[in-house]
Amino acid sequence: MDDRPIPEATVGRLPIYLRTLVEMAENGVPTVSSESLAEATGFNSAKVRKDLSHLGSYGTRGVGYDVAYLIHQIRRELGLTQHWPVVIVGIGNLGHALANYRGFAERGFRAAALLDSDPAKVGEEVAGLRIRSVEDLPDIAASNEGLIGVISTPAPAAQQVADLMVRVGIHSILNFAPIALAVPEGVSVRKVDLAVELQILTYYEQRKAALLDVKRRGRAALG
Amino acid sequence: MDDRPIPEATVGRLPIYLRTLVEMAENGVPTVSSESLAEATGFNSAKVRKDLSHLGSYGTRGVGYDVAYLIHQIRRELGLTQHWPVVIVGIGNLGHALANYRGFAERGFRAAALLDSDPAKVGEEVAGLRIRSVEDLPDIAASNEGLIGVISTPAPAAQQVADLMVRVGIHSILNFAPIALAVPEGVSVRKVDLAVELQILTYYEQRKAALLDVKRRGRAALG
């Protein structure tokens, strides 16, 4: 097995290839070319080939890639041969939605626990799980190897939740709170921020509007 | 005004500077150095300076940047001088959470409408808005210049919702469905996929576990 790390950009795309390939497998597609995988994922074929080459040489020239085998290799590379336990902290609107998200189980994860600091919420049942107190986190971490932390609290609480997660030995955190978390070396954090995504869209939306404007002016000047 | 496009990587960070700066302004901080802005955002100071230099030269040597002025410039660049209307299609768990997300209004957006194709849901009230039929989208688009579409439907419905959005003139889409949308040139799509983010985390989590393992073996071999 090759031990060089896979480029970050490629790691970010492997899950997308995986999902597409799983769908193809369900539809009975036996092999796939870089060209058709590119089409289905929205990337281009050179990128697909380069990405897949980091997994090893699993394609057949003149034919393409064996869908089932590629699925297996990507799963292995991403560590998805096991189901990973996830703890969701902060069961507001978003935490609720996350707990009920069916895609979790389908794609290699299981909710190990739902936690909230609000005593009024503790005991309530969501997605078949009883909400527990944040104070239970040490126990939950102790009994779940490789636990992944998801933070869906309001921003002001997020850093202290992250600190607690780090303290109980969690080294992978998915953060939905709109704040930059400070964590020690060796802990991975990924952030999802809905408003940020929308603001990026408005930048390009505005730019398109400005471009159209310039064109209009140009025509007016000519006419 | 400079008309060269800002690098994509920088555009992706501007919203994060903005949020941090707004918080600083609320705390009465008048000026900020690239070093302290770097600390607060988790980037480094060289990156901060390079990013901000794309907006123009708004810093003062020996002092730093005027917080209020910088906020103004970033808002202008991102097109956040106006509030943008957003239509959310697919009011399941996630759509619900999005509709109730307070950060929207705070950061330049307003829900123009909530739509669902399920007649049983139409009429229901969520976040102070009545859920309407997807068939109302043309009307909504016609009366909201610069409307941004948010897709929170299940994957199988997402492409046809996107097609409809494109048809009614929307050119910015935020997609939560785990599928690559095909859209014509000139339409921007950003995708948020919860399971993808978790799968990226597991890659690194696995890598850390493997590294620890190697170290353990190394010690065992030496001992």
Place this chain on the structure above:
DNA sequence: TGGTGTGAAACTTTTCACAGCT
């Protein structure tokens, strides 16, 4: 003195283009 603004260097990622295998 302290901190910006920026060329230049280093690094990463994407794209090209084609040799070589099936």
Place this chain on the structure above:
DNA sequence: AGCTGTGAAAAGTTTCACACCA
């Protein structure tokens, strides 16, 4: 003939390091 795998070129991004200015 068709499609992978990959060096090499191109493009994009980050980091360095320092001139220059308040």
